[in-house]
Amino acid sequence: MNTTDWFTSWFNTPYYHILYKHRNDADAQFFMRNITSFLQLPKSSTIVDLPCGKGRHSVYLNSLGYDVVGGDLSKNSIAYAKQFENDTLHFEVWDMRKTIEGRYDAIFNLFTSFGYFEDDEEDIAVLRNIKNGLKENGVFVLDFLNVEKVKNTLVKEEVKTIDGIEFNIQKEIKDGFILKHISFFADGKAHSYTERVKFLTLEKLQSYFDRVGFKITEIFGDYQLNAFNASLSDRLIIVAK
Ligand SMILES: C[S@@+](CC[C@H](N)C(=O)[O-])C[C@H]1O[C@@H](n2cnc3c(N)ncnc32)[C@H](O)[C@@H]1O
Numbered sequence: 648m649n650t651t652d653w654f655t656s657w658f659n660t661p662y663y664h665i666l667y668k669h670r671n672d673a674d675a676q677f678f679m680r681n682i683t684s685f686l687q688l689p690k691s692s693t694i695v696d697l698p699c700g701k702g703r704h705s706v707y708l709n710s711l712g713y714d715v716v717g718g719d720l721s722k723n724s725i726a727y728a729k730q731f732e733n734d735t736l737h738f739e740v741w742d743m744r745k746t747i748e749g750r751y752d753a754i755f756n757l758f759t760s761f762g763y764f765e766d767d768e769e770d771i772a773v774l775r776n777i778k779n780g781l782k783e784n785g786v787f788v789l790d791f792l793n794v795e796k797v798k799n800t801l802v803k804e805e806v807k808t809i810d811g812i813e814f815n816i817q818k819e820i821k822d823g824f825i826l827k828h829i830s831f832f833a834d835g836k837a838h839s840y841t842e843r844v845k846f847l848t849l850e851k852l853q854s855y856f857d858r859v860g861f862k863i864t865e866i867f868g869d870y871q872l873n874a875f876n877a878s879l880s881d882r883l884i885i886v887a888k
Contacts, residue, residue, distance in 0.1 A: 654763045657840040659721040665810050675703040678870035692752035697743050698760045702728030709736040743773050747780030754780055757790045762845035775859045789885045794846045795877045797825055861887040
């Protein structure tokens with residue numbers, strides 16, 4: 648496995664968490680409140696949050712009474728999340744490309760944690776792993792970006808200053824990927840990373856879901872759970888069984 652993949656390095660840095668600090672606990676809690684009340688999962692349910700980052704969704708889901716396992720490839724994020732562990736909340740370093748051993752009531756893949764791989768088959772394999780990790784009536788929630796809206800509102804260049812770091816950001820859509828080039832100077836040196844997320848439309852995702860035998864039961868367009876609209880929605884949230 649190539650450990651120099653962009654998602655292995657960038658997400659393991661403190662700078663990723665600084666740039667995305669607006670994606671905070673409040674943002675996670677609002678969505679989790681809405682989706683759990685929509686799903687009506689019994690409190691005894693076990694939910695896997697994969698990848699969980701530093702655990703913002705996992706911690707809140709656990710506070711709602713669910714048994715939660717958070718997994719992420721980033722060792723630093725899992726080390727941080729472990730401070731929140733209790734009898735019904737656990738975190739582990741977990742590569743979503745690996746087969747899931749247990750069987751769970753629900754698996755959540757939140758905040759654009761999908762579509763990272765060059766080869767479609769690798770993305771489909773992640774979905775297959777998730778499907779195999781669910782109990783008979785288990786449910787999967789995928790919270791992805793709405794690529795159509797990203798394309799129509801693409802800001803090609805911008806500068807964001809957060810915590811004293813000036814992030815220079817350039818975005819482009821190229822070869823089927825949304826590329827976000829991020830460069831900045833911090834802690835005495837220049838850094839540059841490129842996020843690469845596949846341009847996955849609902850139609851393309853539907854074909855992935857079909858391939859693994861997942862049935863899409865609901866499609867939402869934002870964290871309030873309004874219906875999905877390809878030109879207007881901020882998110883593409885798919886519920887599947
Ligand atoms: C955009 S972040 C979202 C994290 C979290 N869901 C949240 O909302 O804060 C994407 C996460 O995917 C993780 N990741 C990337 N590739 C992974 C893989 N192959 N297996 C597990 N986690 C992975 C990264 O470490 C990062 O924490």
